[in-house]
Amino acid sequence: MPLLQVLDNKGSGSANLSFPLAHTYSIVARDPETGCFGVAVQSHWFSVGSVVAWAEAGVGAVATQALVDVRYGPLGLALMRAGKSADEALQVLLASDEGRDLRQVAMVDAQGRVAVHTGSRCIPEAGHEAGEGFSVQANMMLYPDVWPAMAQAYRSASGDFAERLLTALEAGQAAGGDIRGQQSACILIVKPVSTGRPWADTVMDLRVEDHPRPLEELRRLVRLHRAYAHMNCGDEWLGKGEVEQALREYAAADGLAPENEEIRFWHAVTLAGAGRLEEALPLFRDVFARNPLWATLLERLKRVDLVSYDPDTMQRILSVWEPT
Secondary structure, X not given: OOOEEEEEOOOOOOEEEXXXXXXXXXXXXXXXXXXXXXXXXXXXXXXXXXXXXXXXXXXEEEEEEEEOOOOHHHHHHHHHXXXXXXXXXXXXXXXXXXXXXXXXXXXXXXXXXXXXXXXXXXXXXXXXXXXXXXXXXXXXXXXXXXXXXXXXXHHHOOOOHXXXXXXXXXXXXXXXXXXXXXXXXXXXXXXXXXXXXXXXXXXXXXXXXXXXXXHHHHHHHHHHHHHHHXXXXXXXXXXXXXXXXXXXXXXXXXXXXXXXXXXHHHHHHHHHHOOOHHHHHHHXXXXXXXXXXXXXXXXXXXXXXXXXXOHHHHHHHHHXXXXX
């Protein structure tokens, strides 16, 4: 990753500080309804999420930005995991950092306590606003309205936690956003309590690494994430033999992402397997028309007994495919 060399000419000496340049705007928060922790960020910087956003179930969340010292993320979480409050953790890290005036960092801990620092040498427009269980922060913005707009949007937003985080980012962009424009975005949400299995404790971890309109793309990915969450829930119901419950989840997924061939295909497969062939046929027809290889896949599933359609059912399904 490109690094920016900064010479700090205070006093008689100078310190060479080499860190990623991720000027950006972000929000860290603890959801009062679920207890989940989240970070959401947008920047004109490639893969901003890999640098700025840090969160751990049962511990809290950190956003480290401006002239980024990435260590604030993992070390901030480690200090909060050890029992320090967000403010205590942040003060420990700032005290040992010669480049603190160039940093912008926000933390929220397991109790929803917030700490935030905007260094005096962060590139204008730069600032932050902390509220109950959240903090918004921005630097190198076009206007100083960005972070107040984000705070107001988060406070008044409806919907689930991811929706409210996205709304805050969109408000920041609407207020002018990064003076350089847009490039990447990220949303990271973890559970309120750790299970000791980080892969199971992550609720959402979505990144747009490089895109002309990253927030639009991030919102699309969040929608797909919700759709696949319904698919996963449907799979769980199906594994328990609760076919009708599974079909309700698959239908919800299909409704959220009707453009997704994968979701529609498995919805149709389950409908046909449940004896609801007339409902399945239009879905199969649509999927096969988009990509006839789904028909080939269905035949292969039949070959290894992963679908148990009788020959007449199989023939009716394949008959809706009209190869050109």
